Amino acid sequence: MRARGGEAVTGACFKGHAFADRENRVKVVMLACASVAILAILLIFLFIFRESLPSIRELGVKNLFFSTDWRPNVADPKAGHYGMLTFIWGTLLTTFGAMLISTPLGIGAAVFIDQVAPDSMARVVRRGIELLAGIPSVVIGWFGLILLVPAIARVTGTSGYGVAAASLVLVVMALPTITTLSAETLKSLPAELKEASVAMGATRWQTIYKVLLPSAREGLLIAVILGMGRAIGETMAVQMVIGNARAFAVSPFARTSTLTTRIVTDTGEASGIFRSALFAQALVLLLIAMVLIILIRVISRKREAA
Amino acid sequence: MPEEALENKMVIKDLSMYYTDFKAIEDVTFDVPARRITALIGPSGCGKSTLVRCLNRMNDLIEGVRVEGEVVLDSENVYQQGFDTIGLRRRVGMVFQRPNPFPKSIYENVAYGPKLVGIKDKEELDFIVEDSLKKAALWHEVKTILRESGQNLSGGQQQRLCIARVIAVQPEVILFDEPCSAIDPVATQLIEDLMAELKENFTMVIVTHNMQQAARVSDFTAFMLVQEQGQPGRLIEYGDTNTMFTNPSDERTERYITGRFG
Ligand SMILES: Nc1ncnc2c1ncn2[C@@H]1O[C@H](COP(=O)(O)OP(=O)(O)OP(=O)(O)O)[C@@H](O)[C@H]1O
Ligand SMILES: [Mg+2]
Numbered sequence: 001m002r003a004r005g006g007e008a009v010t011g012a013c014f015k016g017h018a019f020a021d022r023e024n025r026v027k028v029v030m031l032a033c034a035s036v037a038i039l040a041i042l043l044i045f046l047f048i049f050r051e052s053l054p055s056i057r058e059l060g061v062k063n064l065f066f067s068t069d070w071r072p073n074v075a076d077p078k079a080g081h082y083g084m085l086t087f088i089w090g091t092l093l094t095t096f097g098a099m100l101i102s103t104p105l106g107i108g109a110a111v112f113i114d115q116v117a118p119d120s121m122a123r124v125v126r127r128g129i130e131l132l133a134g135i136p137s138v139v140i141g142w143f144g145l146i147l148l149v150p151a152i153a154r155v156t157g158t159s160g161y162g163v164a165a166a167s168l169v170l171v172v173m174a175l176p177t178i179t180t181l182s183a184e185t186l187k188s189l190p191a192e193l194k195e196a197s198v199a200m201g202a203t204r205w206q207t208i209y210k211v212l213l214p215s216a217r218e219g220l221l222i223a224v225i226l227g228m229g230r231a232i233g234e235t236m237a238v239q240m241v242i243g244n245a246r247a248f249a250v251s252p253f254a255r256t257s258t259l260t261t262r263i264v265t266d267t268g269e270a271s272g273i274f275r276s277a278l279f280a281q282a283l284v285l286l287l288i289a290m291v292l293i294i295l296i297r298v299i300s301r302k303r304e305a306a
Numbered sequence: 307m308p309e310e311a312l313e314n315k316m317v318i319k320d321l322s323m324y325y326t327d328f329k330a331i332e333d334v335t336f337d338v339p340a341r342r343i344t345a346l347i348g349p350s351g352c353g354k355s356t357l358v359r360c361l362n363r364m365n366d367l368i369e370g371v372r373v374e375g376e377v378v379l380d381s382e383n384v385y386q387q388g389f390d391t392i393g394l395r396r397r398v399g400m401v402f403q404r405p406n407p408f409p410k411s412i413y414e415n416v417a418y419g420p421k422l423v424g425i426k427d428k429e430e431l432d433f434i435v436e437d438s439l440k441k442a443a444l445w446h447e448v449k450t451i452l453r454e455s456g457q458n459l460s461g462g463q464q465q466r467l468c469i470a471r472v473i474a475v476q477p478e479v480i481l482f483d484e485p486c487s488a489i490d491p492v493a494t495q496l497i498e499d500l501m502a503e504l505k506e507n508f509t510m511v512i513v514t515h516n517m518q519q520a521a522r523v524s525d526f527t528a529f530m531l532v533q534e535q536g537q538p539g540r541l542i543e544y545g546d547t548n549t550m551f552t553n554p555s556d557e558r559t560e561r562y563i564t565g566r567f568g
Contacts, residue, residue: 118369192406196468199364200419200475201396210418215409 045286052283055082055276064280068248077272084259084281086248090163091258091285093249094238095231097167098174102231103224105171106178110223111208113179114186126183133176141237144169149241156253161243164252169237174227181226185219186212218303222296229292232285235260259285315340315479315509316361319376322538323356326370330356332538333375336528338479343501343510345524345547347517349562352530353539354513358481361511362398363391379479396423399472403484405464407456407471412439412448415456415467419475434474442470443500462493469500480504482512486519498523517563521551529559 055064059082063069067083109129113122148168153160193215197207213220243255244265257265259281270278316338323331331353338344338361346354356365363384365371376383384394396419407415416435425431435452439445444466448459456467465485472480482501486494501510501523514520520527528544543550543559554560 190406192402192404193408195364195367195402196406196408196471197418198367199362199395199400199402200422200471201392201394202418202422203392206422210422211408 048279048282048286052276052280055273055280058273059277064277065284070246072266072270072274072277074269074271074274077270077274080274082274082277082280084262084277084284086246087257087259087262087281088284090242090249090256091232091260091288093163093252093256094166094170094242094258095228097163097252098170098231099224099228101167102171102174102178102227106175106223106227107182107213107220109175109179110182110186111213113183115204115208115212126180129176129179132172133180137173137234137237138240140169140172141240144237144241152253158253159243159255160253161241161255162251162253163242163249163256165241166238166258167252169241170231170234173234173237174231177230178223178227181223182216182220185216185223188219189215218299221299225292225296225299229289232288232292233260235264239264312339312342314338315380317376317378318357318361319378321357321360321373321375321377323353323360323365323374324370324372325356325368326372329538331530332540334530334539334541336541336544337526338509338511339526340509341505341507342525343505343512343523344526344528345520346511346513346528346530347515347520347562348530348539348542349532350515351539352532354530355483356539357530358400358483358511358513361479361481362395362400364395364400366391396475397477398479398481399475399477400481400483401465401468401472401485404488405461405468407459407464407467409455409457411453412456412459412467413452416470416474418471423475438470438474439467441473441504442466443496443503444470460493462489462496465489465493465497466500469497473504477508479509479511482510484513484515487515494519517551517565521547527551529556529562531558531562 058078063081063083065083065088066085067081068086068089069081069083070086071081073080109125113125117125144165148165149160151160152158152162152165189212193211194207197211198204202210238258239261242257242261244257244261245255247254247256249256263278263281266274266278314337318334318336318338321331321334322329334357336344346357348354359365360373360377361384365373373385375385377385379394379397383389384391408418410418413435416438417431420431420434425434436445436449439448444463447463448467456464459467465488469480469485486497489497498519501512504510512520512524524547526545527547527550529542529550530539531542532539543554543556545555550559551563554563
């Protein structure tokens, strides 16, 4: 309730007025911050959409999104071909490979931290994983380049660059997210669940895989999805080990590209419709990210309902 | 209660327990007669939960726990070197203060224990589930909703589900740690009736804060007390429930059961 423009305001009323005023000011500032954030997201979306529109119009959805024919022409962009399916496939394949390894590894590490290791050791492992999360991706990529690529080359007799190397590098990137969030989820389970199971004569392992992991299912799924988001968006580390070829990957040891690495590789020289086709790739990344976020919303709503 | 030769299912001998450096109970000695209900009473913090959790070695889960003395089950010390704790917990089941069904269906909750020991046959499991739910006086309320989550039941139903879950593994002893403190009086009444029925086949130990409950359901009572802050809990008096509630031999017991305790 605000006094309006009256001159005869009592002290108490005045104080209330000032308080309400400050309250409102804070609200306005908060609202402004939130609006800026939302506006930024909207602008990014609109901008990327607008910039990719020419290529969508010119080439059509089929030639742009569902074709593997990527032959850009720098001098005369209109003469090139810009099918991005190879890179969508590359992104999906590297991410899938990374999740295949990092999911059991991350959840296993989380179980170890939360259920198996004595407190002191759990703390050490936790710190180690947090440290891993802080390593710049270029450093991880560099390790991949000097250790992983030659090792894969030796074992498989290929160049060593490619999907496999990229996936392994992405494992390192996604692991901290998955482990930390999974451990968080396990920790939030009521202690009574574990007690009930143990009191029934279940062993530690039976308790973990019959009660604790199923009870934490939704939280673990969210951890994996967030780790996946991390893997899909990663650019630098992947760029260093994937080989940057335009070939559709049929083997895990073939050089190829992902959406992100294609964008950084080509942005420098792209113009016209070539540039627009790169924006269309960014649009696809954005859409994937949105799908993941919606998935998380749906899962957490289900968890709250339970 | 007619005087008959009672066999002891469990015997607690000079039992002391430490949480790392803190001695929670000291030199507790009493018997748990077979197919009787033994109540454990005493003020908050006197070590009742600590003591019952020694009987199925649930305290092993806590880091730094140390035990002295013996807990004898059918003439074997459960704390002896190499004793099979998994087997022990199948023989000595436990019902907790807060009903804690698994986030699984009612059926799966009850089938959990049998499945642990490798029973896979659908018919056998069906039989065990029905039989256990009947013994826990829950069958008629849930027989049409066996596939629904056990956590959707009311608190009292959840607690009976937990009892059914324990019965399903056919333990010899069932420990109850304040099984009624989180549920309403009607549900409490149901559980007390249930315990009286289960007495035919099971030996039971119940921790309770409720004097009337101890008097109503139990045959024997052990009274524990922490004499001074920081000291371990000790057994003050143990005996036949009727005698203890009508004619306690220790003045501190009398003060506690008549509700005149600081
Ligand atoms: N995990 C633990 N670590 C350290 N001390 C503990 C632990 N659990 C219980 N204690 C201590 O041991 C003593 C006995 O606790 P206990 O829970 O056995 O008492 P209780 O008689 O069951 O009490 P209540 O009636 O409140 O349940 C208390 O002083 C308590 O603080
Ligand atoms: Mg207690």
